[in-house]
Amino acid sequence: MxxxxxxxxxxxxxxxxxxxxxxxxxxxxxxxxxxxxxxxxxxxxxxxxxxxxxxxxxxxxxxxxxxxxxxxxxxxxxxxxxxxxxxxxxxxxxxxxxxxxLAKAKFGAAGNQVTVQVLPTSLYDELLLNGFRADIWLQRGVSSAAARANAGLxxxxxxxxxxxxxxxxxxxxxxxxxxxxxxxxxxxxxxxxxxxxxxxxxxxxxxxxxxxxxxxxxxxxxxxxxxxxxxxxxxxxxxxxxxxxxSAATHDAIVWGTGPDATARKAAGAPLLDKPISSELGGVSPTIVLPGRWSASDLRFQAEHIATQRLHNGGYNCVAAQAVIISAEWAQKDEFLKALAAALDRAPSRRAYYPGSDDRVAAARSTYPDARRLGGHGERTLITGLDPTAAEQLYSTEYFAPVLGVVELPETGAAFAGAAVDTANERLTGTLGVNIVAHPDTIAALGTEFEDLIERLRYGTIAVNAWTAVGYLTPTASWGAYPGHTLDDVQSGIGVVHNAWLIDRIERTVVRGPFRPAPRSLLNREWALTPKPPWFVTNRTAAQTGRLLTAFAAEPRWSRLPAIFASALRG
Incomplete structure (x- = not known):
């Protein structure tokens, strides 16, 4: 048979x-x-x-x-x-x-690298994603002239x-x-x-x-x-x-095979696959929370934001946040953790549809038996109180399930931020995406140090006060791992996709969003008109807004916009 x-x-x-x-x-x-x-x-x-x-x-x-x-x-x-x-x-x-x-693209600079603004690129973008911005960073040494000449691949x-x-x-x-x-x-x-x-x-x-x-x-x-x-x-x-x-495991099985023979092939540099392969793989995505002075509304909103980063699609996303890195000395740490647990607990329940999910959740709970079970059926796992010495499994195992861990590092201010970046770069598996949540006053206080932190992060997509998935949804942005991985240490993959302008030699995409949704953003002088985004798991009109946005994407018309705005505002 x-x-x-x-x-x-x-x-x-x-x-x-x-x-x-x-x-x-x-x-x-x-x-x-x-x-x-x-x-x-x-x-x-x-x-x-x-x-x-x-x-x-x-x-x-x-x-x-x-x-x-x-x-x-x-x-x-x-x-x-x-x-x-x-x-x-x-x-x-x-x-x-x-x-x-790229003839009409807006070029800029980040450190000694050339950047290309890929969001917004039109008036429609300005209206539908007001307050969000994304830039592609070209690899070092690539000029704007070279980028223009080679765009088109x-x-x-x-x-x-x-x-x-x-x-x-x-x-x-x-x-x-x-x-x-x-x-x-x-x-x-x-x-x-x-x-x-x-x-x-x-x-x-x-x-x-x-x-x-x-x-x-x-x-x-x-x-x-x-x-x-x-x-x-x-x-x-x-x-x-x-x-x-x-996953990286599937990639390695394809490239090297399995079992002792695979180990021998890898040691000899003789892959089983006899043709080139590119890949977009997962990893352990961190969310770095910079300490600051947040209002009660800020705490609730950002807790829902981080819950969304983990629970969107049930947690079965290659760029789902898994390790939240916070300051142990943040004055509002306990308030934040309480808000985060509440957001995870009240998010809508759903079936664990992805194969192996229950086993991966059980493995996390076995490693961290003090973890909290949240959600209507206890299907979510929140691990808190971790110091870096107890976080190795969280850092190295992509659970691909509704498991979220919180790691506490010492210090505040620039010292904490630097340590968090080092942890994300050196300790966590994968380089697909990293999120940073920071109050505008905190970013202003760090000044150029904040931009230096972004430059130091080795991730394919970096999101500041946004989820890296915004980069996924932006067609002119790139999507993929930070460049430099090899077949025998593939991490989050090799190459990029999406990249609708067909830009050559991309290093990363950096996304920035508003710290607060409208109308609170306007009241706090952020000048961003976007309400609670439709990808939030707590958005009440997400289905209707998504349907309207899809119709607009398939056939853009000005007449479609009022209904989209009305639905989004009710979310």
Missing amino acids: QTEQAAAADTVIDAALSDLAQGEEKWSRLPLAGRRALLDRVRALTGQHAQEWVAAAARIKGLDATSPLVGEEWMSGPYAFATALAAVSRTLDSLEQGVSP AQLDPTRTHGIGAVLGAGNISSIAPLDTVYELIAHNRVVALKLNPVTDPLLPVLEKIFAPLIDLAVVRILTGGADIGGRLIAHEKVAHVHMTG
Whole structure:
């Protein structure tokens, strides 16, 4: 039976890759205008089938169709994909006109590095995400002139294709696999065999409808099945490159194999995989809380903010906050911890849908038996009172579950901030994302030292008074690990995705947001109009706002904005 199943799988894979080999020839002859038209059609189909997409994702995760939590599926599913398609389409339009995608970009500087402002980039951004900003930092030595000249990546020579890329999709966020597919197709000019994660196999029917223009041209094929199918796909001689999203353990199993043989291969520098691989992996994401003088409203809001960083999508995010680093000498430490526990406790309950979640939670509770059980069914774990000597497991194990730990370091002010950055850089596994929460007065008091702290952090996305997921949702931002990882120490991965302006040699993305939501932001002279963001797990109108934002992303119209604003203000 196994032999028959293997033969059937090989037949499906062979047929898909044969189709893609023919599709690559068609793709090489398709001009930029034709490519842009295809992406525009995919975006229109995303809008048409968005409800079906969200309904399938909600069923996978066991969400009640009437729950505000369905807003997560709108925002991190069709909304994220539609906004990215629009941004990539504009990039192709610029290249078609012989103009760099960065021709009108705002360049700046951070230390001795050149930066590119990637949010806001339009009046729509200014209105919908008022108070938020994101900048890409280019690698050291890259000038603004070089960035302009090289923006476009493989689309600078669209006739030169690069074979077939195999994309191994993620099982948690439903837009990851579609976004990675488009990035392979556009940034690297590779046709794509997308293998869905078995968790997301129920999305196949709607994804086939949305990707129909690219499937019809035979530049995309979507496969389902288990690890055996993925293994056969990436080992196929017709596959030139592999991109995966998942864990470092899965990456190493793909690259080196498993067991003693894998150890020997790694020691010899002889990977089992015989082709290049890029990856977006997880890790232990920290949130650094700088001590300051906060109001009661500030404490409640930031507690909900950090609870969201952990509990969004049930905690099954590669960039979910896991280690909160605070000052043991902060005068408001106890107030903050009380507010954080309350926010975790009252957030909506949900099913632990991701495989292995209960085992990982149990492992955390075994390591930290004094941890608190919170939530309606005690499904959340809060570990407090940790000093650095007791935090090793929290620092090194990505729980990928609703587990949050709080680590206390000595000192306050610049001394604490520096120690927190050192801890994040040197002690925690992974480099995908780090959050910093700081009162504007604290940032002002640190002055240039605060910017030095950001420069010292070695993470692919840094968020100040925002969650790093804002970088994920910003199509012109980059998403991926801090550069420099290798196959034998992959950490949070190799390479970047998203990056709709197709910028070369990126180091990181830095996101900044308001410390307070509107209207309190205005009353405290922050001049930010954004109310409680729709991605907060406590947002009461998240589902409606997410649906309205998705419709706008698929087909922007000024007439759609009043309803979005009205829904957002009620959140």
